[in-house]
Amino acid sequence: MWWAYFVAVHNGAYVGVASHPSFGDTSETLRLGQTGVRRTYRRRTIALALKLRGVMYAREHGYAQMRTVNESSNHGILAINERMGFRKRPAWADFVLTLGAE
Ligand SMILES: CC(C)(COP(=O)(O)OP(=O)(O)OC[C@H]1O[C@@H](n2cnc3c(N)ncnc32)[C@H](O)[C@@H]1OP(=O)(O)O)[C@@H](O)C(=O)NCCC(=O)NCCS
Numbered sequence: 001m002w003w004a005y006f007v008a009v010h011n012g013a014y015v016g017v018a019s020h021p022s023f024g025d026t027s028e029t030l031r032l033g034q035t036g037v038r039r040t041y042r043r044r045t046i047a048l049a050l051k052l053r054g055v056m057y058a059r060e061h062g063y064a065q066m067r068t069v070n071e072s073s074n075h076g077i078l079a080i081n082e083r084m085g086f087r088k089r090p091a092w093a094d095f096v097l098t099l100g101a102e
Pocket residue numbers: 033034035036037038041042043044045046047048049070074075076077079080
């Protein structure tokens with residue numbers, strides 16, 4: 001379920017999306033879910049605009065903070081988040097031990 005779902009539209013086509021899922025949130029925290037922009041529309045600040053629209057939504061609804069998690073090698077979204085003022089918290093490493101037949 002979503003609290004808010006913003007879509008960028010160009011000439012009737014959906015070209016970008018940013019979502020705010022309701023799972024795991026509190027009355028203080030609005031989470032950011034997936035953000036995506038069609039490849040041919042990238043680097044036109046569509047993602048940034050969609051995410052800033054989310055900030056407006058959070059302010060309008062009285063949230064005290066916003067939170068999100070991103071894959072550590074996704075330079076695009078990390079750059080956008082830092083540009084918006086998000087601050088990194090300590091990271092967790094995801095370990096896997098593969099159990100073979102031996
Ligand atoms: C990540 C993504 C949403 C960015 O969308 P976008 O509309 O191209 O981003 P913007 O144009 O708003 O970028 C704003 C700024 O962020 C930075 N940025 C964006 N993409 C970047 C990239 N690939 N590498 C480095 N910096 C990047 C730049 O500073 C950019 O400003 P500039 O173009 O003036 O230099 C898009 O690349 C995408 O859909 N990727 C696949 C889905 C994904 O990984 N989503 C994020 C996880 S949910």
